[in-house]
Amino acid sequence: MYGILTPLLVRPIKDGTYEIISGHRRKRAAALLGYRKIPVLIQPMSYEDAVVKMVDTNLHREHISFSEKAFAYRMKNEALKQKVGRKKGQSGQQKKGKKTIEIIGEEFGDSPKQVQRYIAVTRLIPELLQKLDQGEISFNPAVEISALTKEEQRELLEAMNYAQSTPSVSQAQRIKKTKQSRRINQKNIWKIS
Secondary structure: OOOOOOOEEEEEOHHHOEEEEEOHHHHHHHHHOOOOOOOEEEOOOOHHHHHHHHHHHHHOOOOOOHHHHHHHHHHHHHHHHHHHOOOOOOOOOOOOOOOHHHHHHHHHOOOHHHHHHHHHHOOOOHHHHHHHHOOOOOHHHHHHHOOOOHHHHHHHHHHHHHHOOOOOHHHHHHHHHHHHOOOOOHHHHHHHO
16 A cells, blocks of 8 residues: 555645645545545646646546536636736746647647537536537537527436437537528427437
8 A cells, every 4th residue: 555646736725725736636535444644746837827737737637528628728728818907927837929728729629620620518507518428419510409408408418318319410500500500409409400
């Protein structure tokens, strides 16, 4: 038994307390094993820097679901955008002339368009996100479906459950196109799916 090999990363916050940036799972495992002390690295950082560090750590995990990656990209994108407003020299992650989605894409091997597609998936209702993570819906149709309102997504989910099927990319694109032409309703969703 070796204990915890990689220390948790924390940042000081108000009243002498600390916020865990990286190591939530290690802390939980240590608690389940009855550990009373665990190694930590204390690193002062802003909220935005903490979000970026946390996201970076999670995105480097071996197994990550579509929704985890999508929300991580969205969080990092929002944090980097917040840092843009800082004075020169305070924004270590921001590179001159590049959009935040370009920076994220370069760092994790995705194109800026793919980063945008992942961020779009965060607009799915929880039930559809779960279907995506479980492999019941493919990524490309999920991106198209994310353009629908929450109510329209619920109607689509009802149609999917009734038909016990999921839309293909072309069906999802037709549903999205129908929405854009303002002719979307449950009847049209049922026709397409």
